[in-house]
Amino acid sequence: MxxxxxxxxxxxxxxxxxxxxxxxxxxxxxxxxxxxxxxxxxxxxxxxxxxxxxxxxxxxxxxxxxxxxxxxxxxxxxxxxxxxxxxxxxxxxxxxxxxxxxxxxxxxxxxxxxxxxxxxxxxxxxxxxxxxxxxxxxxxxxxxxxxxxxxxxxxxxxxxxxxxNYEELQEIINRRLRTGYCTKEFSLDRHLAELRILYKYYDPFGDLFPLRPRGRFANFVGSLIGQKEAVIQSLVLSRR
Incomplete structure (x- = not known):
């Protein structure tokens, strides 16, 4: 087969x-x-x-x-x-x-x-x-x-x-990172939508969602949140 x-x-x-x-x-x-x-x-x-x-x-x-x-x-x-x-x-x-x-x-x-x-x-x-x-x-x-x-x-x-699910989301993000593509051309709305999705999956202590994976996954999503916030801040400041 x-x-x-x-x-x-x-x-x-x-x-x-x-x-x-x-x-x-x-x-x-x-x-x-x-x-x-x-x-x-x-x-x-x-x-x-x-x-x-x-x-x-x-x-x-x-x-x-x-x-x-x-x-x-x-x-x-x-x-x-x-x-x-x-x-x-x-x-x-x-x-x-x-x-x-x-x-x-x-x-x-x-x-x-x-x-x-x-x-x-x-x-x-x-x-x-x-x-x-x-x-x-x-x-x-x-x-x-x-x-x-x-x-x-x-x-x-x-x-x-x-x-x-969590593993599939991580694989999607890894595929994106492997391209090395710069996301600065994205609109502010797109960046904010992606940040909202990342926050949805972030629970470092596992208290609110005890079945969610902890440890490495939480750290991984947390680092992505930090990167995304930095991009949004840079985008907003560049428009002033």
Missing amino acids: AKRTRGWYEQFACFFENPSREGLRDLLRDQVGELDVCDFKREWPDFPSLARHILGLANSGGGCLVIGVEERPDGTFDPVGVDEFRDKADVHKGIQKFIPSQLRCEVVDFSYEASEYPRIEGKKFQVVFVDDCPEYVPFIARANGQGIRENAIYVRRGTSTEEA
């Missing part, structure tokens, strides 16, 4: 790097199934739910959502297609209030009037590609909605999208 999974990831990576009708056809034909980097949907989710999935992928290294694929009760997937292509401008407008402007995603249309794989012949699919932008993580939800919470950080956990 592990060997097969590696093959699936390699197949997906080829499609993600060079999107093509043939690449999507092969994914659907070979029953790749859902991965942590690839999510299948029977139809377009509502905008808050779509934004949550996009945020989860963006914080987890990028990936895509394939619209027009239904999961059967036995766990296999049926490429049913979509009736009509959804307008890309409407999609971006609908999710705009929930996701940061630095997050990059694109909707691509795939149509199969003829195909070597008969089950997709005459069908249409749309794929939302979400770029990996580690220099901007964590991507934080900007507004509340059905199934999405303002200021929450979402990740892909297995084949589902969940709020980040």
Whole structure:
């Protein structure tokens, strides 16, 4: 099974790097199934739910959502297609209030009037590609909605999208730090939102939240809070 999974990831990576009708056809034909980097949907989710999935992928290294694929009760997937292509401008407008402007995603249309794989012949699919932008993580939800919470950080956990736990948040921050990217160009609102998130996870004594990890994690988050406060102070002073 592990060997097969590696093959699936390699197949997906080829499609993600060079999107093509043939690449999507092969994914659907070979029953790749859902991965942590690839999510299948029977139809377009509502905008808050779509934004949550996009945020989860963006914080987890990028990936895509394939619209027009239904999961059967036995766990296999049926490429049913979509009736009509959804307008890309409407999609971006609908999710705009929930996701940061630095997050990059694109909707691509795939149509199969003829195909070597008969089950997709005459069908249409749309794929939302979400770029990996580690220099901007964590991507934080900007507004509340059905199934999405303002200021929450979402990740892909297995084949589902969940709020980040402590270990996942630390990995996200480490990914950001490894890029060495300077954050001075961020707006004051963005810096304050990130500081608010860090305070949420900081409990050095474990008194308020006894199940939270202590020690190294608290020190790590505390140091990040100090760095973020210094950046905010520098930004405010530079505007005077």
